[in-house]
Amino acid sequence: MAVRLPTVEQIEDLGADFGLVLTTDEITAFQQAFKGPLTSYGRLDELVPPALAPVAPRSPGYRPAASENPYGAWYWKTNIRTGAEGLLSGKKIAIKDNICVAGVPMMNGSALLEGYVPELDATVVTRILDAGGTIAGKAACEDLCFSGASHTCAGGVIRNPHNPAHSAGGSSGGSAALVASGEVPMALGGDQGGSIRTPSSWCGVYGLKPTWGLVPTTGSMPISYSVDHCGPMCASVEDVARLLTVIAGHDGWDTRTIAARTGDYMGALSNPARGLRVGVLHEGFGHPESDPAVNEKVRQTIAALGKTGIASEDVSVPWHLDGPHVWSGVILEGAAEMMLKGYGVGNNVQGYYPVSMQDALARGMGTRINDVSPTVKLVLMLGEYMHRYYHGRYHSKAQNLRLLLRRAYDDALQKFDALAMPTIPFTATPIPPPDAPLNTVIDVALNMQANTCSFDVSGHPAFTVPCGRVNGLPVGLMLVGRHFEEATLIRLARAIEAAGDWKSN
Structure with missing residues (x-):
């Protein structure tokens, strides 16, 4: 060119x-x-730049027929492995389809990338293969990951295995549905506003958004540099610990990981949680849309932990209610500039730039922009409006305010080892019909993030753990910890997991 x-x-x-x-x-x-x-x-x-060369030979796999994809959770099926022995030997892992796997089509849920085949493996994919894991395929996700529900994927609706008429959650809905349905024990998800924790909560699996900068996102399509996270979504706390152990840690291509401090996540599994203190976040229960039955399930689970020697008491962090406003200021312009106008890579960040992905998205933006979901159009137009007419001042102010938001949570976490609240204030919502009004399509894609998005801005680790059901649909309890103290959250999650079978209550 x-x-x-x-x-x-x-x-x-x-x-x-x-x-x-x-x-x-x-x-x-x-x-x-x-x-x-x-x-x-x-x-x-x-000149020839360096490449993230794949570590294992592979065939491209195939797109599964509906008969072997009942929930619409797969985008592509593969069977990639190195034969190495390691922590993930014998484990099948689904990779969210915003993460590059060399030689395997990648769509990121969007018509804009249809037909794109990356030539590189993301860092997390290489680490999984080196640890003996098998890449079982690409999990379907929402259109460019701009939805917290599961009805905007260009490949079709992703359905909740607990009730196929209801959302699997987004944007990592395919990952959650594949784990919940038993197709795989582990999956990778991405989280910029709740996209690991929302589908994990609604599908009744374990989902951990790590501390910002703990897990590299090299070779993944971002949304916005300062809120991008990648993490495990699994069928058990042990599998979360295994997968996090493999994917966490400094990556020379991702400057966010310079400060990464890994922990002994496997050791945390056998370290009792007795003596830990949990702060029950008052503002996490008081949203207008909160379901009292969901609140009660979460409070019952926290109370039951007292029998195992885990103390709890209420705590108030008023900044939690302003967190979504700070998040909106950061992500709207950040996403419009980096992912959309920046063609999936942006600029001025020291890191690895998947040029082929950038070229593919630019072509799609030029020829198929009208095929994107309403949520993508909303972010593109609103983000550009704020940038063009307000010269980015609100994005800048929100970035400055994130320090106060982070400090408010840090202050609470000086007294407590973790904060607890419902992951999502209500259970999985019905999938809107194809003829639903545009405002409904947008609202049900974005109305669930009151408790999740603040921690993408503050960067704290947040772990959703299944804790019961309401009307047959799973409820998630979210644990939020200090930066890089994922091991503490694993200890607490293990205690909840051991306390009883949530599927029966």
Whole structure:
């Protein structure tokens, strides 16, 4: 792809976009001035960058028919492994379809990427294969991950195994549904507003959003650099500990991981939680949309922990109610600039840039933008509106306010080892019908994040644990801990898991 010298007409248009008034002589002079810098782009075309080479041979796999994909949870099925022995030997893992697996199609739930096949393995994929895991396939997800429900995937609706008429949650709905239905014991999800924890809660599996910067996202399609997370979604606490042990830790390509501090997650499984203190977050229960039955299940579970020597008492963090506002200020412009206008990679971040993915998304944006979901259109237009007419000041202010939000949780966590609340204030919602009004389609995709999104902004680890059912649908209890203290959350989750079979209550 050669970079051509712009025409005088193009230079005039470029200047006009910035309000510049240029004379004909100035335009001609700028055209000549462009020649020198553009020689660098010619040389860049000749140079070969490093690549994230795959560690295992593989066939591309196949897209499963409906008969072997009853919940719409698979995008693609594979059987990739190295034969190595390690912590994941014998384990099948589904990879969320916003994460690159070399030679395997990747759609990220969107018509914009249909037909794209990456040539690289994401860092987390390489780590799984090196640890003896088997990549069983790509889990379907929401359109560019912009939904907390499971009805915007371009490949079709993803259904909840506990009631197929209800949402599996999003955006990592395929990952949760595959674990909940027993197809795989482990999956990877991504989380920018709750996208690991929402589907895990609604499908009744264990989902951990790690501390920001603990797990690298190299080779994954982002939403916004400062809120992107990748983490495990599993059938048991032990499997969460296994998968987190393998994928966590510094990655030279991802500057977010420079400060990463890993813990002994496997050792935490046998470390009793007796003596730990849990703060029951008052503001986590008081939302207008909160279901009293969900609140009661969570409180009953916390109370039962007292029998195992885990103390609990109520705590108030008023900033929790402002967290969603801070999150909106960060993610709307962040996503519009990095993922949409930045074609899935953005710029000015030291890291690995999957250029092939960038090119594929740019082509899709140019030819199929009208095929995206209403939630993608909403983020694109609203994010651009705030950037264009308010010059990014609200994004900047929200980034500054995140420090106060983080500090408020940190202050509470000086007294408690974890904070507890319902993961989602209500159980899985019905999937909207195909003819649902546009406002309904958007609302049910975004109305569940009151408790989850704040911790994407603050960066605290948050672990959703199944704790019961309401009307046959799972309820999740969310534990939030200090930065890089995932091991403490695993200890508490293990105690909840051991306390009883949530599926029977």
